[in-house]
Amino acid sequence: MVDTTPPTGITAIIHGKLLTVTHGTLEDGTLLLQSGKILAVGPAASVKVPTGATIVDAHGLTVYPGLIASESTLGLSEIASDDVNNDLVETSEEIFPNMHVYDAFHAETEHIPIARFNGITNAIVAPIDTDTMPGQSMFIQLAGRDRDAMILTKDIALPMNFGANPKRKDKFPSTRMGEITQLRQALIDATEYMQNKDAAAKKSGAKDSKDKKSDPPKFDLKNEALIPYLKGQKPVIVTADEGHDIEVAYALAQEFHLKIVLAHVTHSQEILDKIAAWHVPVMFGPIYEFPHANERFDAVYTLPAELTKRGVKVTLLPGDSGGAGSAQSLRNLPYVAGMAVAYGMPYDDALKSITLYPAEIWGMADKLGSLDVGKTANIVIANGDPLDVRTDVKQVFIDGVSIPMETRQTRLRDEYMPKK
Secondary structure: OEOOOOOOOEEEEEEEEEEOOOOOEEEEEEEEEEOOEEEEEEEOOOOOOOOOOEEEEOOOOEEEEOEEEOOOOOOOEOOOOOHHHEOOOOOOOOEOOOOEHHHOOOOOOOHHHHHHHOOEEEEEEOOOOOOOEOOEEEEEEOOEOOHHHHEEEEEEEEEEEOOOOOOOOOOOOOOHHHHHHHHHHHHHHHHHHHHHHHHHHHHHOOOOHHHOOOOOOOOOHHHHHHHHHHOOOOOEEEEEEEHHHHHHHHHHHHHOOOOEEEEEEEEOHHHHHHHHHHOOOEEEOOOOOOOOOOOOOOOOOOHHHHHHHOOOOEEEOOOEOOEOOOHHHHHHHHHHHHHHHHOOOOHHHHHHOOOHHHHHHOOOOOOOOOOOOOOEOOEEEEOOOOOOOOOOEEEEEEOOEEEOOOOHHHHHHHHHOOOO
16 A cells, blocks of 8 residues: 655656646646645746755656546456456346445555556446446545545446346346346336435425325335436446447437446447437447457557547547456556557547546546646656557656555566576
8 A cells, every 4th residue: 555645845847748638748847746736837947946845857758647547447356367356246136236346446456556557547446347237336546545545436437238248148138138128127116216215205395294194115225326327417337349239228328318428339330420429428448359250450449530530538448358447457558549549549639538538527627637737646757658668657646645666566576587
């Protein structure tokens, strides 16, 4: 664990190339940090460094905001092949909106220092997509004095999965028809529960004593958990890979007026114009995916560019064979953005897709996602372009605290590499 109690003094990062995200690149910039926040940012000539400030010389280095992963299993799995330490999803049922990943979150996982090592400072933690409604996600910071300090928002969104992954062998739901029926019934039940609860509350507050006799429905954890989503207070993450699945899942979400974010959409080329017309953000990934038989070789690689071209707000997901947001693949997030640029996504949009755009989608844009005065001092200093695989991250600050750049891998390196 890393105690991120903000230092009282001022830290000045000087002479760095600042990628501010919101107001361009400053080739020779200065960044002042104090009390866990960005105190000042600007060209070196215009930002005065106070006497007594702790100086970090970033000459020749690149400085940018901490990266944000919009999907991960951090703290839910340590070694994928060992079931004992896997809490990726509850498999006894399919509908579990009352499950909370924070109940299983292991804050001392070795995957967190590894993710920080590549500049990732914040992440969504979510159950995997093998249930249709597997539980609520949370938003974390990748350092803190304890697990509670790392959890910034406990129940920030509800995944709703559709397509091949939630299907079950010889059990319900074993078809897409079953999945939609199951989800619709859960949403209907919760809607009736919410309406009965509201009606009971309304009558209990009525002045006419004759209307006061109305019992609220028996408390139900599942239905209760769905109320903020039915009221549009929190987003539902609609996850599907293929175009026809996305259309069906989107229609169900519309039926209940849910506030949605689309996720994965990796084989949706035929409905990109529809997605654009829906005006919803997209969590895209994994990008390292084989094309289907009817797709071009680069069909998946070019999707972020095609969505961006149509005006869709895209946040990229880390991912490889371990899954779109597995703990093991999280470190690859900046390289996913680099791959998207190689296949046509504008550089500025790619950088925003792992900084500002996820901050906006998760309601954190006033705190995270760019180098702006007043935002949380989650800062990365690297020796090159953040999207380039050849770049090494030299230092990460979280809440203005310099984080030890050490992982299990560096410890093993130091132990076993021949001493010079």
